[in-house]
Each structure stands twice: as C-alpha cells, then as structure tokens.
Amino acid sequence: MDAEPPVDAPGPAAAHDDRDPPVELRVHGVAGTPPELMLQLVPAVRTDRAEQPPDDDDGAITEWRQPPARPQLRAWSWGSLTSGRWYQAFYLVxxxxxxxxxxxxxxxxSPDGGPPTGTDDHADRERPARGVRIRWCVLLVRLAALLVTTIFAFWTQLVVADLVAYQWLVRHAGWPGWTVGAGFAVTAGVLLAVVWLSRIRTRPTRRHVDPWAVWTDPAGRASLHHDQPPMWNSPGINVGLRRLHLSAALGAVALAGCWPSAGGWTTWRTxxxxCAVATLxxxxxxxxxISLADGEGPGSADPAGPPRALRGHGLPPVALVRHGTWPPAAAALALAAVATGGVDTAWVGAHPFLPALRGSALWxxxxVLVVAALVGVVQGRVVPAPGTPPRRRDLRRANAPSILLLAAAIGAALGAGIAEQVARLAGSTCSVGPCVVVGDTVGWMAIVFTSILAAVGLVVALCWLALRLVPRADGRRPPAAVALRSLTVRGSWLTALLGALGSLATVAGIAVALARGGLPPVSAVPVAVSAxxxxxxxxxxxxxxxxALRHRHVRTPVAIGVAVAVVAVAAVVVWALRSGRSWQVLGVPLPPSTFAEFSLVVAILLPTALVLRRMYAAVRSVAARRGVGVLWDVGTFWPRWFHPLAPPTYSDRAVTGLTDRIEDVEPGEVFVVAAHxxxxxxxxxxxxxxxxxxxVALLTFGSPWHHLYGEFFPGYFDTGATAALVDTLDRRWRNLYRDTDPIGGPVHDPAVDASALADPHLRIHSDYWLEPEYGVAVARLERAIRSAVQHPTPGPSERTGRPAREQTTPTTR
Structure with missing residues (x-):
C-alpha cells in the first residue's frame, strides 16, 4: 500500500462534452501522498516518448508539456491524521x-449480529447477543494483550530499577537502598507517559462526548455492512480497558518489587x-x-440532542472499572518503593541483580504461549460462503495467535535492545569487571530471533525461486514481481510459519530452563548452527x-561498487567471527567476534538503533513521519477494542468524514470516488x-480489499461485505489491479473486476492512473451514473431494508 507519486493521467476522454464534467475524488494510500501530487500540480509531462519513464537523464533532447488543468479533479487527503504531528514519531514505542x-x-x-430487524427506529431495534465462541475469543485476546503490557512494564522496570538504580547506582556507586524505590517511581512515570502518548490525538471538529457515557462493548458484534456506527463511536470500552491495563502494569511492577527476596521491612513488603496480588x-x-458479558447498549447517542448515558447489558458498573483498580495498584507501588529502603549492604553485595525480574521472563x-494456543483452538474455522469452495489448507486460523506471539516478541526485543545498550554504556564506567549485568536471557533471545529470521528468509527465497522456475500457461516463466505476488496471494502461510517457529523456540527454551534450572551459556551453541x-x-x-539494484535500474558501475562494499563488509564479519577480534563502538562490538554478539547486533541492537534513529528523524521531519506512518496507516484503521494502548485510530475521522462528503453530493452531480x-x-x-x-460510483486500483484484508481479517472483509458494497453501489464499482502488484488484487466479483493490467514498465503498485484502462474505467462509471440518474432504481435501503445511516459523533478512543 505504498504511496504512488502520480504524474500525468490520461483522464476520461469520453467525458469531454457539453454536460457537467464528473467530479473525480482521489483518495490516496499509505504514507500520506501530498494533495499536489494527487492533483498532478508538480510534475511536467514528457510528450516525445510516452512509453519512457518521465525522467530527463538519458542524454537526449526531450519535449515536455504542462499537466492538463482539471478543476473537477479533487484530492481527499487523510495522511495528516497519522503523520501530521511531531508526537506521532513516538508511536514506534x-x-x-x-x-x-x-x-x-x-x-x-465473525460478528454474530446480523442486520437489525423490524421497521421501527434504529435506536430501538433488537440486536442479537454475541455468541459464546466470540466472547471467549475476545477474552483470550484481551488477556494476551494484558500480558504484552506486562512484558513492556517488566522490561521498563529492568532497565530503570534494576540496571540503572540497583546495579549501577546502589552496587557500583554506593547510593542508598531507597534509590531502587525511586527507580520504581520512575518506572511508573514511564508507564504513565505511554498511556498519555496513546491518548493524545488531533481533536475532532465535532462536539466531544464524555467517553464514560458510552459504556458498551461492541467487540464481536459490529461489522462493516451492518451496525457499523458503533465501530466509530464506542469510546467507553477503550477508556475502560486503558484503566485496567495501567493498573495491571503498575501492579506487576509492584509485585516484582515486593517479592520476598531482599529481606528487611517484612511488614511493608508483605x-x-x-496489594499487588489484589490489583492483578x-x-x-x-x-x-467485560468480555464475557453481552455488552450491547440500547442504541447510539444522538449528536443533535443532549448526551445520554449508554450502558451495555451485563457490564460491570462504570465506577468499579474507573476507580476500582488503580488505588490498590498505587498503594502496592508505594509500599514496594518504601520496602527497598530496608535492603541491607550484605544482601546487596551478594546479589548482582534483582532476582524477581529475571524469573518473570520464563513465566x-x-x-503468552498458552493463551495464543487457546486463541487458535477456540476461534474455530472459516465457514465458506454459499457457492464458494472451502480452502483445503486454511491457515488463516494461525493469524491471530501468530500476531500475538509477534507482538510479545517485538516488545521483548525492543526492551532487550535498550537494556543491553544501557548495560554496555553503564559498564564502560567500571574500571574492573562489568558492574551492570543483563543476563543470558537477552543473548538467547537474540540467537533465537536471528535463527528464525534466517529460517524464514531462506524459506521465502526458496519459494520465490520455485515460483520463478514454474512456467505459466503460455510456457513463459513469470517475472520476479509476479512470483512475489504469488507469495502474498494467501499470506497467512507466512504468519503461520512465524508462529510455528516462534512456538517451537519458546517451548524448547522453557523446557531447557525448567530442566536445568536456568538457561545455559550462549557459548553452548554448536559451531555448525552458528555458521x-x-x-x-x-x-x-x-x-x-x-x-533491489536490478529493480531500480541502477547503473552498472554504481551497482558494482555497492556489491563490492557489501561483500567486503561480509568478509570482515566472517574474519571477526573466526579470529575473535573486534572493536568497541559505544559499547557495541564491531564487527562482532562471536555468534552471540553477531545475533545481538542483528536482532536486538541494530533494530533498536534504527527505531530510535527513525523516531529522532520523524520528530524533525514530516517526510520521515510519513515513512513511519505507513505502519499506522495500516495498523490503526481498527478501533482499539483489544489493546487500548495502541496508537489512536484515524478511521473514526477518515471514514466518517468521507461518508459525510459522499452524502453532501448534490442530486444529479456525477461523482466518482477513485481510491488507491x-x-x-x-x-x-x-x-x-x-x-x-x-x-455515486467507486473506482479502486491496487486495492487490498480481498487480497490482504480478506486474508487477514476474514471476519469483516468477507464475501458479505463485498456483496453489500456491490449492492449499495448498484454495481457501479470498477477495480483495477496488476498481476505484478503484491498488495492490490481482484475482489472476486465479475461485475467489479477488470482483467489484470499489463505492466511492461514494472510500475508494480504505483502510477495506476498512467494506464489507459484508468481513463476508460472513469468514463464507464460516469456513463453508469448518468444512466442511473435518468432511470432511477430503488436505493439500497429500499432494496434490502437497510436503514439510513445513523449520524455518529467521532470521539476519543
């Protein structure tokens, strides 16, 4: 879903007549394509060689012209919602x-509730209760999300309270024991800062509603094609879960701090x-x-009238969720901080680190592994739509548990990278021996992540080569881009592979740790494995x-120079691993002299450094934030009903804003939405x-509607949603895609899909509006709209009984 740098589009040639020209509203993809690019206001157009790329570096005389002026061409820009503010650079955390x-x-x-029944007001309709399966699935995912938050809290506590406060300041510098308690307070401050970061967002222009006034849980009930408004107007579930996550994080920090291992002040510690146990x-x-209750409210708030409280069926009281968990968490944290003042000198000298934090990683x-496995079992399988053959090996059931494992692994890797670098920098101040110790856990994490990276990369490369060697129906071997697209057609196999490898590695590590009483030294890795x-x-x-060099058509001398440099770096790395020699650069061994150090650099330190560097660049540059914003454009489309500390969603403004724009179209106006x-x-x-x-009409190009969203979110982007959209538009929907595009694809509706476009210039996912088929599709949709205006047919609500959209007020989630 890369942003496409458009140049000149041919435009609908058939639209040049005496009638009003059609309004073409272009909606960009990820990375926030600037409006001037969508409107073609910047690049000139080459006229002498239309088949050549629009550049001027071939040494020939060229002819250019100004882009055509099209006042009815509009740009719908939503990228600033995910990359417009400086603080969004910190969303990487x-x-x-x-x-x-x-x-x-x-x-x-999928959501169990169908279209509302009855003919009375939408707010008073009966909605079917969500089923038992979806309730347990929601509960398990939310429990796993709490574990991910706890992992973040423990790594923060290890860096601040253990490495810095205890090991460096207390043991090495001789500061008093209450310094560790101050470290607990700083850890709590970091957690509060993360909660604050997840809350701030650009405020909606409409009236703000108290989020606690809409206390419902629509998870597992709302969908795209029926009962959609709760997706954009259910703030209560987010603020309620946020309060629970903060309390859980503070309680976990207090539990590790009060664990009876340091002696002294037994009353405070007990x-x-x-208090910590009671909080958790x-x-x-x-x-x-919350998750097992029905959770549905009696209706939606009316934005035109006074706000009224909405209470979901079976949910706990608001006051209990709002104020029932943070007081014991705060008390437990305060008691843990006070208890550290009784740590005596003898205990400090005998213990190089706080033992409770090291033991928490195993459990x-x-x-996380057990809960993720339960998610895979409880969620069941995909029921194919009528007339659709079932997939013989449907790996989509591995998506949710694998993504949960990936979330926990990334959180642990970021924490391990910061912890390792802090330990190296602090250890450089010690003249004799290391004064700050992280332990072998980080080293083994690095080795496992590096091994999984190598295994997955090798499998993907072999599959890609195999696809390149298999001839197509015409007897020709597919190009590289076509082979790559074949790997993403059903991308669940990749998440299943990651989940399987991660699960095997976790099970093996837990078994070894329990059998040996701890992990072996990282030097125990066989030479054959490391090589x-x-x-x-x-x-x-x-x-x-x-x-990459071949795709970008880099000149041969430059390609040779880059290749020689990379080979030289690889040779230096191999030499360092064989000889055991390296140099310290900011505490990091370069080149790494052992396999453990190599894994640490590849899987922990280098990604952490890149994340921190990208955050620093994104604070200063909007362009850098757009690069980072690709993650948020894709990942924050969904409301935060499962983890409330995720970056704020933008769809409550982008979707509802575009909905209002479509509803503002004047009767008789020819309006085509062209979305990439x-x-x-x-x-x-x-x-x-x-x-x-x-x-109105819809033109999509390079669309992941079915290709990716239908693959990874089958409960929402299913055949029902596609059929509902086709029916809503009365078949005024055209979809363009290329067989070289690894992101966009067909929507599998013969009334919507055109034939796969040829791609002789390897434009892959960009520049769809340069193709002649783009202008033809716009002209065809224009004729369909004019025909519908002249010969009106019943609207979708009259054909299907679907009620008019209820206006919603975007609120903070």
Missing amino acids: LLPFMLANLAGWALLA AGLW AAVAVLTCW LSLA TVVGTLILLTLGLLAA SQGSVIAGTALLAANPRTP
Whole structure:
C-alpha cells in the first residue's frame, strides 16, 4: 500500500462534452501522498516518448508539456491524521500494542449480529447477543494483550530499577537502598507517559462526548455492512480497558518489587505484595466480566440532542472499572518503593541483580504461549460462503495467535535492545569487571530471533525461486514481481510459519530452563548452527541487494561498487567471527567476534538503533513521519477494542468524514470516488455507511480489499461485505489491479473486476492512473451514473431494508 507519486493521467476522454464534467475524488494510500501530487500540480509531462519513464537523464533532447488543468479533479487527503504531528514519531514505542490489537480483529469468529430487524427506529431495534465462541475469543485476546503490557512494564522496570538504580547506582556507586524505590517511581512515570502518548490525538471538529457515557462493548458484534456506527463511536470500552491495563502494569511492577527476596521491612513488603496480588486479580476479574458479558447498549447517542448515558447489558458498573483498580495498584507501588529502603549492604553485595525480574521472563513467555494456543483452538474455522469452495489448507486460523506471539516478541526485543545498550554504556564506567549485568536471557533471545529470521528468509527465497522456475500457461516463466505476488496471494502461510517457529523456540527454551534450572551459556551453541545461520543471512543480504539494484535500474558501475562494499563488509564479519577480534563502538562490538554478539547486533541492537534513529528523524521531519506512518496507516484503521494502548485510530475521522462528503453530493452531480490501496479500504467502508442523495460510483486500483484484508481479517472483509458494497453501489464499482502488484488484487466479483493490467514498465503498485484502462474505467462509471440518474432504481435501503445511516459523533478512543 505504498504511496504512488502520480504524474500525468490520461483522464476520461469520453467525458469531454457539453454536460457537467464528473467530479473525480482521489483518495490516496499509505504514507500520506501530498494533495499536489494527487492533483498532478508538480510534475511536467514528457510528450516525445510516452512509453519512457518521465525522467530527463538519458542524454537526449526531450519535449515536455504542462499537466492538463482539471478543476473537477479533487484530492481527499487523510495522511495528516497519522503523520501530521511531531508526537506521532513516538508511536514506534506502541508497535507491540498495535499488533496485539490487530490480533483481535484477525480472529476468524465473525460478528454474530446480523442486520437489525423490524421497521421501527434504529435506536430501538433488537440486536442479537454475541455468541459464546466470540466472547471467549475476545477474552483470550484481551488477556494476551494484558500480558504484552506486562512484558513492556517488566522490561521498563529492568532497565530503570534494576540496571540503572540497583546495579549501577546502589552496587557500583554506593547510593542508598531507597534509590531502587525511586527507580520504581520512575518506572511508573514511564508507564504513565505511554498511556498519555496513546491518548493524545488531533481533536475532532465535532462536539466531544464524555467517553464514560458510552459504556458498551461492541467487540464481536459490529461489522462493516451492518451496525457499523458503533465501530466509530464506542469510546467507553477503550477508556475502560486503558484503566485496567495501567493498573495491571503498575501492579506487576509492584509485585516484582515486593517479592520476598531482599529481606528487611517484612511488614511493608508483605502488605505491598498483597496489594499487588489484589490489583492483578481485580483486573483479571473485570476483564473477564467485560468480555464475557453481552455488552450491547440500547442504541447510539444522538449528536443533535443532549448526551445520554449508554450502558451495555451485563457490564460491570462504570465506577468499579474507573476507580476500582488503580488505588490498590498505587498503594502496592508505594509500599514496594518504601520496602527497598530496608535492603541491607550484605544482601546487596551478594546479589548482582534483582532476582524477581529475571524469573518473570520464563513465566510470561509460558503464559503468552498458552493463551495464543487457546486463541487458535477456540476461534474455530472459516465457514465458506454459499457457492464458494472451502480452502483445503486454511491457515488463516494461525493469524491471530501468530500476531500475538509477534507482538510479545517485538516488545521483548525492543526492551532487550535498550537494556543491553544501557548495560554496555553503564559498564564502560567500571574500571574492573562489568558492574551492570543483563543476563543470558537477552543473548538467547537474540540467537533465537536471528535463527528464525534466517529460517524464514531462506524459506521465502526458496519459494520465490520455485515460483520463478514454474512456467505459466503460455510456457513463459513469470517475472520476479509476479512470483512475489504469488507469495502474498494467501499470506497467512507466512504468519503461520512465524508462529510455528516462534512456538517451537519458546517451548524448547522453557523446557531447557525448567530442566536445568536456568538457561545455559550462549557459548553452548554448536559451531555448525552458528555458521549456517550467519552464512544464510549473508547470502540473503546479497540476494536482496541484487534484486533491489536490478529493480531500480541502477547503473552498472554504481551497482558494482555497492556489491563490492557489501561483500567486503561480509568478509570482515566472517574474519571477526573466526579470529575473535573486534572493536568497541559505544559499547557495541564491531564487527562482532562471536555468534552471540553477531545475533545481538542483528536482532536486538541494530533494530533498536534504527527505531530510535527513525523516531529522532520523524520528530524533525514530516517526510520521515510519513515513512513511519505507513505502519499506522495500516495498523490503526481498527478501533482499539483489544489493546487500548495502541496508537489512536484515524478511521473514526477518515471514514466518517468521507461518508459525510459522499452524502453532501448534490442530486444529479456525477461523482466518482477513485481510491488507491489503503484509500480503497477507507472509501469502501465509507460507502457502506453512506446514504447519498444521488447515485455515486467507486473506482479502486491496487486495492487490498480481498487480497490482504480478506486474508487477514476474514471476519469483516468477507464475501458479505463485498456483496453489500456491490449492492449499495448498484454495481457501479470498477477495480483495477496488476498481476505484478503484491498488495492490490481482484475482489472476486465479475461485475467489479477488470482483467489484470499489463505492466511492461514494472510500475508494480504505483502510477495506476498512467494506464489507459484508468481513463476508460472513469468514463464507464460516469456513463453508469448518468444512466442511473435518468432511470432511477430503488436505493439500497429500499432494496434490502437497510436503514439510513445513523449520524455518529467521532470521539476519543
């Protein structure tokens, strides 16, 4: 869903007549394509060689012209919602939480509620209760999300309270024991800052509603083509879960701080321990209560009238969720901080680190693995639509559990990277021996992540090569881009592979730790394994470099220079691993002299450094934020019903804003929505919610509607949603795609899909409006609209009984 840098579009030639020209509203994809690019105001057009790329570096005399002026060409720009503010650069810290939230939307269990029945007012209709399966799936995902938050809290506590406060300041510098308590307070401050970061957002222009006034849980009930308004107007579930996550994080920090291992002040420590246990128990009970209840409210708030409280059926009281968990969590944290003042000098000298934090990694890993496995079992399978053959090996049931494991792994990797670098920098101040110790857990994490990276990369490369060697029906071998697209057609196999490898590695690590009483030293890795992993990664890097240089048509001297440089770096790495020699650069061994150090650099330190560098660049540059914003454009489309600390969603403004724009179309006006990539998801969702006063049409190109969203979110982007959109538009929907596009694809409706476009210039996912078929599709949709205006047919609400869209007020989620 990359942003496409448009140049000149041929435009609908058939539209040049005496009638009013059609309004073509272009909706961009990810990365926030600037409006001036969508409107073709910047680039000139080459006229002498239309088949050549629009550049001027071939040494020939060229002829150019100004782009055509089309006042009816409009640009719908929504990219600033995810990359317009400086603080959005820090959303990278929230990446594990975003993935945990996506796992809930990737569940196979689709919403049980169908279209509302009856003929009375929409607010008074009966809605069927969500089923038992979807309730348990929602509960399990939310419990896994709590574990991901706990992992973040423990890594924060390890860095601040253990490495810095205890090991460096208390043991090495001789500061008093209460410094560790101050470290607990700083850890709590970091957690509060993360909660604050997840809350701030650009405020909607409409009236703000108290989020606690809409206390419902629409998870597992609302969908795109029926009862969509709760998706954009259910703030209560987000603020309620946010309060529970904060309490759970503070309770976990207090529990580790009060664990009876340091002696002294037993009364304070015991009281704090019980307060922490009570906090975690209350959070677990309330999470179960919310998730297993019916959760549906009597209706939606009327934005034109006074706000009224909405209470979901069976949900716990608002006051209990709002104020029932944070007081014991705060008390437990205060008691833990006070208890550290009794740590004596003898105990400090005998313990190089706080033992409770080291033991938590094993049990958290086991808990995440068990909950993820339960998610895969409980969610069931996909029921194929009537007339659709079932998939023989449907791996989509692995998406939700695999994404949960990936969220936990990324959170642990970010924490491990920061912890390792802090330990190296702090250890450089010690003259004799290391004064800050992280432990072998980080080293083994790095080795496992590096090995999984090598294995997945090797499998993908072999599959891609196999697809390149298999001839097509015409006897020719598919190009590289076509082979790549074949890998993404059913991309669930990749998440299933990641989940399987991660589960096997976690199970093996837990078994070894329990059998031995701890992990073995990282030097125990066999030489054959380390050599295979390092060699595989070097070969994959060279292959990716060669493919990138060939795709970008880099000149031969430049390509040779880059290749020689990469080979030289690889040779230096191999030499360092064989000789055991390296140099310290900011505490990091470069080149790494052992396999453990190599894994640490590849899987932990380098990604962490790139994340921090990208955050720094994104604070200063909008362009850099757009690059990072690709993650949020895709991941924050969904409301935060499963992990409330994910970055704020933008769809409550983008979807409802585009819906209002469509409903503002004047009767008789010819209006075509032309949406690219992620914009097609926004446009399709908005059209499902809109009730325009005149017929409109939709043109999608490079759309992941079915290709990716139908694969990873089958409970929402299913055949029912596609059929509903086709019916809403009365078949005024045209979809363009290329067989080289790894992101866009068909929607599998013969009335919608055109034939796959040829791609002789390897434009892949961009520049669809340069193709002649684009102008033809716009002209065809224009004729369909004019015909519908002249010969009106019953609207979708009259044909299907679907009620008019109820206006909603975007609120903070």
